[in-house]
Amino acid sequence: MIITPEVLNKQKNDFTIIDIRSDEERQNFPLLGLDTILSSYDESINVAGKKVLVCQFGIVTEGMIIEKNINNAFSLLGGAQAWVEYYNENKDLSRWTRQIVLPEIGIEGQKKLLNCQVSIIGMGGLGCPVAQSLVMAGIGKLKLIDDDFVSISNLHRQPLYSFQDVNKKKILAAKSKLKALNPEVRIETDDVFFDDKNGEELLLNTDVIIDATDNIKSRQRIDQISKKLKIPTVYGALFRFEGQVSILNVNGSAGYNELFPNSNTNGEDSCADAGVLSMLPAIIGNIQALEAIKLIVGINNNLIGKLLMYDGMNHKTEVIEL
Amino acid sequence: MINIKVKCFSQVKYALGADELTFQLDENTTSVDLEKIIRKKAGKKLNNVSLRIAINKKYQKEEIVLQNGDEVVFIPPVQGG
Numbered sequence: 001m002i003i004t005p006e007v008l009n010k011q012k013n014d015f016t017i018i019d020i021r022s023d024e025e026r027q028n029f030p031l032l033g034l035d036t037i038l039s040s041y042d043e044s045i046n047v048a049g050k051k052v053l054v055c056q057f058g059i060v061t062e063g064m065i066i067e068k069n070i071n072n073a074f075s076l077l078g079g080a081q082a083w084v085e086y087y088n089e090n091k092d093l094s095r096w097t098r099q100i101v102l103p104e105i106g107i108e109g110q111k112k113l114l115n116c117q118v119s120i121i122g123m124g125g126l127g128c129p130v131a132q133s134l135v136m137a138g139i140g141k142l143k144l145i146d147d148d149f150v151s152i153s154n155l156h157r158q159p160l161y162s163f164q165d166v167n168k169k170k171i172l173a174a175k176s177k178l179k180a181l182n183p184e185v186r187i188e189t190d191d192v193f194f195d196d197k198n199g200e201e202l203l204l205n206t207d208v209i210i211d212a213t214d215n216i217k218s219r220q221r222i223d224q225i226s227k228k229l230k231i232p233t234v235y236g237a238l239f240r241f242e243g244q245v246s247i248l249n250v251n252g253s254a255g256y257n258e259l260f261p262n263s264n265t266n267g268e269d270s271c272a273d274a275g276v277l278s279m280l281p282a283i284i285g286n287i288q289a290l291e292a293i294k295l296i297v298g299i300n301n302n303l304i305g306k307l308l309m310y311d312g313m314n315h316k317t318e319v320i321e322l
Numbered sequence: 323m324i325n326i327k328v329k330c331f332s333q334v335k336y337a338l339g340a341d342e343l344t345f346q347l348d349e350n351t352t353s354v355d356l357e358k359i360i361r362k363k364a365g366k367k368l369n370n371v372s373l374r375i376a377i378n379k380k381y382q383k384e385e386i387v388l389q390n391g392d393e394v395v396f397i398p399p400v401q402g403g
Contacts, residue, residue, distance in 0.1 A: 124403055125402070125403055126403045211403075213403050214401060214403035215401050216399055216401050219401070237399075237400045237402060237403060239332045239333070240332075242400070244400060259374065259381075260374060260399040263372045263399040264370050271402040271403070274402065276402055309331050309332075309395070309397070311331060311335070311341070314341055316329070318329060318395055319379065320379055320380070320397070321376075321379060321380045321381060
């Protein structure tokens with residue numbers, strides 16, 4: 001069983017709280033605000049009554065309770081790190097403990113996500129998985145920009161919408177599903193088609209733009225504003241079993257209009273005309289979300305200045321240096 | 323003669339009907355020459371599709387003379403979302 005820092009704080013007098021960490025960890029992350037007893041891994045099993053076991057990240061104690069079949073024992077989710085964050089800043093980040101434990105993310109990375117605003121232009125095949133993954137990962141604020149309605153033909157590839165949402169505004173249906181995933185996420189909805197007149201105002205205060213549109217003109221327009229406002233864009237696009245992803249316009253790096261100057265297609269490559277398999281938007285949208293997370297947290301191994309081309313038919317990828 | 327491998331994605335793959343093709347070309351063949359060969363091979367299927375090019379995983383803005391063993395990717399813009 002697990003207990004979050006927020007719940008423990010309310011019920012701490014009901015438990016014996018056992019800190020099983022090393023002296024060094026106790027010194028670096030003291031459990032302020034909790035009366036604890038210190039115990040080794042084995043001794044803690046014999047403590048009578050309801051107890052909460054605390055390790056550094058909440059993973060050792062979670063495994064220990066299951067392995068040793070310890071009765072009346074709870075593992076503190078996120079461990080001492082999550083408790084210290086909760087005690088100092090009144091923020092319970094414990095639900096993200098499995099990604100906070102990644103050295104590349106950590107508490108500081110998670111806080112960067114929480115303090116970030118991402119704007120998604122287009123809530124279709126790409127926009128849905130991007131929004132879903134970003135909310136699940138702990139992005140603090142999302143802006144959803146789209147004026148479209150949910151149609152039946154969207155449902156096979158746009159997982160935020162169900163039959164009950166058909167004919168509803170996409171942004172409203174999406175907001176409802178996303179708030180269920182994380183009630184604390186702040187979501188702003190803009191029921192407009194992104195264009196030259198409204199684009200700049202819509203993207204003010206945005207940290208990262210997600211290009212999840214479905215036409216070249218919108219992509220060109222986004223690029224101009226992204227460049228002007230110096231806000232990076234995570235670009236994604238689909239064709240049948242394939243997709244492209246790149247992070248554009250970071251400190252002067254290439255933008256869409258440099259990557260595809262005066263670009264044209266024969267008009268037969270949209271999802272409606274060319275077709276798209278339901279998994280492809282999820283794959284490409286999740287790669288966009290992954291790149292957005294890396295960009296926000298500051299993980300340097302990313303797609304800035306590179307174009308990823310992915311073919312889901314044969315799983316061939318090509319990463320091209322721009 | 324030089325041997326060139328072309329990796330095919332998106333409209334190029336569908337137009338040529340292959341994931342990968344190899345070409346034996348005259349020395350001094352350029353990237354623009356190869357694009358013309360590709361377009362001719364595709365018939366009308368790449369009409370109005372603008373293509374960018376990467377050689378050995380590097381995007382090329384200018385025409386470049388191909389070297390034996392080069393790997394070429396033509397990059398069409400795709401718009402689906």
